Amino acid sequence: MITRPKYQDYINVLKEELIPAMGCTEPIAIAYAGAIAREHLGCLPERVEIEVSGNIIKNVKSVIVPNTGGLRGIEVAAAAGIVAGDAAKELKVISEVSTEAVAVIHKFLESTPITVNFSDSKKIFDIMITVYGNGHSAYVRICEFHTNIVEIREDDKYVLQKDIAVEDSLGFTDRGFMNVQEIIEFADTARIEDVKDILDLQIECNVNISEEGLAGDYGANIGKVLLKTYGTDDVKIRAKAKAAAGSDARMNGCEMPVVINSGSGNQGITASIPVIEYAKELGVSDEKRYRALLVSNLITIHLKSGIGRLSAYCGAVSAGCASGAGIAYLYGGGVDEVSHTIVNSLAITSGIICDGAKASCAAKIATAIDAGILGYHMYKEGT
Template sequence: MNSEDKRYQTYVDILREELIPAMGCTEPIAIAYGAAVARQTLGAVPDKVLIEASGNIIKNVKSVIVPNTGKLKGIESAAAAGIIAGDAKKQLEVISEVTEEQRQKILEYKQTCPITVKPSDSNFIFDIIITVWKEKSYAKVRIVNYHTNIVLVEKNGVIEEKVEFEEHQDEGLTDRSLLTIEGIVEFANTVDLNDVRDVIKRQIEYNMKIAEEGLNNSYGANIGKVILQNNENTITNRAKAMAAAASDARMNGCELPVIIVSGSGNQGITSSVPVIEFAKELNISEEKLYRALVLSNLVTIHQKTGIGRLSAYCGAVSAGCGSGAGIAYLHGGGYDEISHTIVNSVAILSGTICDGAKSSCAAKIALAVEAGILGFQMYKNGQEFVGGDGIVSHGVENTIANVGTLARDGMKETDKKIIHIMTK
């Protein structure tokens, strides 16, 4: 396979790995998934549960409703749901099919079974260790680095599955180092849509459905409704509102699945819904929309690769840049327009903190979408941020690398302080 064929197949594989369905916020769902695997390994409903989780997991599970639990929140609720009603084969849709009887059993189990949560001693940003007991028998499951990456399954001292792992590595996933903005633009222009049509079509269907659900009903802070009720009915405001509404629904117990990007439903929403709304407004062909979504998703993934799955840096910012790039593409933009849109967008909102998954994520998404759109509008009007303006360097790849260094290394202490404030 030559280098061009290898890059093409890599980009296809990345989209297929990343654009997968998840019900609910992905961190509590990862706990439910691990708990379901632990119960399956144990072969019985546990009478004692210990969950050791890294600070970022605790941060992202603390304030969101776990779907299909009757509006229960928290790590204990996610674990109880996975143990009582989880189907491990469904991975991030592990609790997508829960009966009313099981909902009641989840609540009863949470109230009667000792479920202990404590911070993990490891240095891994993404780390979940679930140990369950039934009398003297036990099972242990560990998930590291990303939501479905089970690195250890153990029962009564016998290791049934073990995977070697390193910090910041996505073991088992396709190499993201081949992603570049130039390569992404070329791929978006030339990809045979039959290679990605099913995953992009599913993203449109799922993410627009939950956006409509968020606007038509009451979830969280109802950011989408607030935007539309207090601002002009422009395409920019509709794009912001639809994305925010989808997030509000997802953060607050909606039982519709979302197609995620970089392990995040909010990023999957932000990188897709605004692009879809702009395509409607501009009467864009289906083929052009699909290519724009290929681009926005890959731009988001490229940025997040250097940052990591979890960080003190709000992932919606990266996805807002992605959607801005997709919107630039819908307007006929090529590499130059898209590169400047990304750099401008990064300069506007970088430094927005992630203080866990919750209702305010919807508001941050609205701002991130606006930053992406403003980044494109700046370029259209001959304006740009240039190398030396803050963290902006000459060249889009250098600026993306700067953001990765800022988020991954520079904001480590910020992350610790956020977690301390949230849990003290």
């Protein structure tokens, strides 16, 4: 039986991880740092210097930054935050940008020197922005995860300084307590009123961007390709296509929010949309759908906790595997079915690398979901 403190830990993990964000989260983190830097400088900068880790470069260079008129890249993300960002909104920092502000962003990029350098800090996730103007400077560093501000300086004066070497300073609940058996027990017994608001927001946001991806013209249109090629009769095709469509939109400048998982909108979409689609197909109750989403979201977090937020490993694989686990739960599966689904799924797709956030992420999502679903059916057939 899950103890009361551990029950609350699971609730806290969900609250920490399932949060709304707009756009690919690494460019948004750069925009967030830029917005904070501009606040502390007190004016529009005359010069900008950026240092980022390799994984940030990988995940920013090829995706469209929302509300920039279709522009891509580190310089664009920083400029958007500096010119038009609202730092109080954190991962929705550039969610409200006027047409006039977009023009200012373009002008800023044309007229302001912005340098980007690779950081040798050895941190997987590291963003450092220094802005200069009116004879002063401001410096902001975000490290380890997307909103973890560890240092702010105004000229040479420290406004904020955190010890990034101390794990507790990151402020997250320790994930070490999680395991598959207890995740299923938590999903079975959680009070729906404790998780309903979190999951309702995930359902609303992620379904909306999925529908937009199918309605609009985004990137490689993987969602549309799947439905056009294979039809709409098979729930497995719909689950893959609708999740891929959400990524199509998100990777290619759609300005709608996504409820993320483990710092990633693609993982949030992948962990939720297939479960939502299967719940609709199977005609299960809202309660059963909520409980299956708890399984898929928490399995994603559990798998990712040992890998890290950014890595050479494709995060969609973990989320696709977890969506298969959530679907197994919808079919009445328990610890045994979910565990075997995870093992089978990862045996299929665990070798997929992350070569950077871009339009092709949608195809990887479809592949990962297919493996998750196949992993469940393999177990049902005795594998």
